[in-house]
Amino acid sequence: MSNMSKVFTVSDVSLHNSKDSLFVVIHDEVYDVTEFVRQHPGGEDVLLKTAGTDVTEQFEDIGHSEEARAILQSLQLGIVQRETKLESTLNDNKSAISIESRINYGDASGSLWKNVDPNIAYLWIVWVSCFLLFTKQG
Ligand code: HEM
Structure with missing residues (x-):
C-alpha cells in the first residue's frame, strides 16, 4: 500500500x-x-x-x-x-513559457526599439553607413 x-x-x-x-x-x-x-x-x-x-x-x-x-x-x-495527461501538461508548459518569453521580450526591449520595424532599422543602418563612407571619401 x-x-x-x-x-x-x-x-x-x-x-x-x-x-x-x-x-x-x-x-x-x-x-x-x-x-x-x-x-x-x-x-x-x-x-x-x-x-x-x-x-x-x-x-x-x-x-x-x-x-x-x-x-x-x-x-x-x-x-x-497516460500520454494524454502528459501532453496537456506539456502544452500548459509551452503556453506558460510563451507567455513568459513575451513578457521578458517586452521588458528587455526597452521603449526605443519596441515599435521599430527591423526592416526599417536595417535600411537606416545601410543608408547611414553609405552616407559616412561617401562623405569621408569626398
Ligand atoms: C496480472 C494479473 C493477473 C492475475 C493476478 C491473474 C490471476 C489469475 C487467477 C487467480 C486465475 C485462476 C482463475 C481465477 O481465479 O479467475 C487465472 C486464470 C487465468 N488467467 Fe489470469 N491473471 C492475470 C492476468 C492474466 C492475463 C493478462 C491473461 C491473458 C492474457 C490471463 C489469462 C488467464 C487464463 C486464460 C486463465 C484461466 C486458466 C484456466 O482456467 O485454466 N490472466 N488468472
Missing part, C-alpha cells in the same frame, strides 16, 4: 517487459507480476507475451475471479500516467 501513489509513464512500464522484471497495467494501475508469473493458473506465456503493456482487455475477457483481483491488489506498485 505504501507505494500505491507511485506514478509511472507508459514508457516506464514498457521497460519492465521480461522475466527479470515484469510489469503489466490493468485499469490504469501498474502491477509487478515478476514473482507471480510462475504461479499464474493461466500460464506464464500469456503474461510474458504481454509484459510491459496494458492487459486490461485480456484480463477482463477471461472473467477473472474475485480471488484473482485480490492477488492483483497485493501486486500493485502504482498508477500509470
